[in-house]
Amino acid sequence: MTFASLQLNKMMLSALPSQLTTPTDIQRLAIPAVIQGKDVLALAQTGSGKTFAFGLPMLQKIDAGKNEIQSLILVPTRELASQVTTSLQEVASKLGIKVVMLSGGVSPDTQQTELERGTHVLVATPGRLLDFINKEFVSLQLLKLLVLDEADRLLEMGFWPDVQKIISFAPAARQTLLFSATLPESLEAAAVGLMYMPERIVANSKNSVVEDIKEQLYLVNKGSKPQALIALLKQNDWQQVLVFVSEKKAADTLAKRLTKAGISVAALHGDKEQSDREQTLADFKSLNTRVLITTDLLSRGIHVDALPVVINADLPENAPVYVHRVGRTARAGQNGLAISLVCHGEAEALKSIRQLTGRSMKTVDLEGFPVTDKPAEQTTNTERKRPPRDKKANRRSQAKKSIKQFKPKRKASE
Incomplete structure (x- = not known):
């Protein structure tokens, strides 16, 4: 199948990038x-070409002779807006056709x-x-x-109130x-x-990971993760190598270790x-920096050509985030590797990811890093136990009337 068979006009076909x-x-x-002209709810794996899936027909509908905002694409992050x-x-x-980006981090003027x-x-x-509208x-x-890209994130409570306000300023008769x-x-x-x-379009299994991604999960001690x-x-x-961690402070700390x-x-x-x-991401894309450690800031929508490896130094607590993280590799039909360093404390997070993706995701040992940590629910006989409570001592204490009664009695010989 070619793009010419998808109802794109000649002008659009002539404007397509050569790699398409x-x-x-x-x-x-x-x-x-x-x-x-249909409303569309589309689910497709990361790296599957969603931007051009909505972008090409959207651009074809633009009347370049009218200098007015005809299409709006809402995205959750500055990096995705730029991409x-x-x-x-x-x-x-x-x-x-003129495309303008509005996001934080850039001068409003x-x-x-x-x-x-x-x-x-x-x-x-x-x-x-919303600030510009107000x-x-x-x-x-x-x-x-109107396009909501990475719609699940925009529908979450962190964004949803603002999204609702924005939509209230748009015509009801819109696509x-x-x-x-x-x-x-x-x-x-x-x-x-x-x-x-809406027409519901599911290009791949819901919440699935691209088949071209090879997953490796290593069980290690929590404290051994940096060295591993x-x-x-x-x-x-x-x-x-793109490395994901859960917290901003952890990103800086791990970067210093590396x-x-x-x-x-x-x-x-x-x-x-x-x-x-912007400079950090540019250096990474141009191979001036080998390893980029980031929070989930980059888990959605960022395309790095032929990124070979993604490593989860921490598993995300939110299972869908895992799908977005590992989707930074194996984009556009290429192969990729997703490695996760998992400790016993992340058992519940791993269970949720397995349930969401339907993948077994078995953990293996990493050579040179024996696991000595114990699962949270496991106890041993050698662990110190709290001594049994002296109930009689408690009752004796409660019966005393003043601080003097807590002092030891004098012996007769004193």
Whole structure:
């Protein structure tokens, strides 16, 4: 199948990047539905080409002669906003369509100037967009198409109130598209409530991990994780490794450990300045930095060409996050490796991930790192037990009336 068979017009076909030759499953299924004007709820694995699945038909619907915001793409993070904007501009610029990004970390004045030059497509994070709407810098009155990318994250309570407010400023008679790799049943009602008779498209098994990803799970002591990670990095010649941790502080601490071990590394998380975040990610993509340690800031939507390895130094407590994390590798049909360092304290998190993905995910020992930690529920006879309570002593104490009664009695000879 070719893109020409998906109802894309000649202008759009001529603007396609040279690397786009054969549509992916989600592109094949979603593009015709979007062109036909249907609301779409699409579930597809990470790295499957979702951006162009909604982006190409969306751009085809834009009237470049009208200088107004006709399409809005909401995303949960600045990094994803930048990624989507860059991907779409490659096509939009050839069609005379202007794409503008609104997100935190960039001067509002700069973004306002860009808007005033003309905007057809707006890619935005909820907080900054709502701020611009409230200040009347942005109007959604003529919006024709709304996209929620990484919809499950946008439907969670952290974003949902802002998303609802934003949608209240958009016309009811709009086309709505929701795209995500995962969508818990608890959020599905909210998703469907945003649309009119949506067409549900499932390109792959729900909440699934790409088959091209090889998973390896090593059971190690919690305190051994940094050294285990260093050992893996030194034993293998991976040029690029993306490492996920659960906390910002842990990212910085682990980066220092790797630096001392002579490994080229950088840390990336939400406390970093936007310019530093952009430079750090650029250095990683250009192979100037071998290892990038990050929180879940990068678990959604960030594309790194041919990223060979993702390592979970910590398992995420939220099972869908695992799917998004490991989906940074094996993108666009390539092979990838996802390694997880698991300790006994993460048993429940691992159980949830297994249930979500339907994969066995067996743990194995890592050579040179024997496991001495015990599972939380396991006890041994050698563990110190609390001495039995002296109930009579308690009663004697309660019967005393004053502090004097607690003093020892004098002996007769004293």
